[in-house]
Amino acid sequence: MEHLITSKERSDIRWALSDAFVDNEVDYAAIAREIEKFDPETIEEILFSEVAPVCHTNLESTLPAIWSCFNKEELESDIKHMLSLRKNSSIRKMFDHLLIKWLRYRYKYIWVEIANNLKK
Secondary structure, eight states: OOOOOOHHHHHHHHHHHHGGGSSSOOOHHHHHHHHTTSOHHHHHHHIIIIIHHHHHHHHHSSSOSOSSOOOHHHHHHHHHHHHHHHHHOHHHHHHHHHHHHHHHHHTHHHHHHHHHHSOO
16 A cells, blocks of 8 residues: 655655756755655656646756755745646646646656666
């Protein structure tokens, strides 16, 4: 039976995964250590459907604003706001569906690096 993730655990997972989107050398092993007790499929889904849609623009900026770490409270607030918009708007839901597909393609390397560092 899969472990149900509490809201605090989900927040901690999001925080750990956001480190992959900073403009600095990414420690994928450290990210993997933070999330290794959770189901990899669930982690991958959180990465691409919750964290990447909020954080990806930092890596795409000419001069990224975030180079060491995201603010945890702002990150959580931004993700919750995005999820609320997605839930309440069919247009936003369709847009996000396409965005997530693109993010899975564009940032596949992030998941590959994290997954390679997870304990087998």
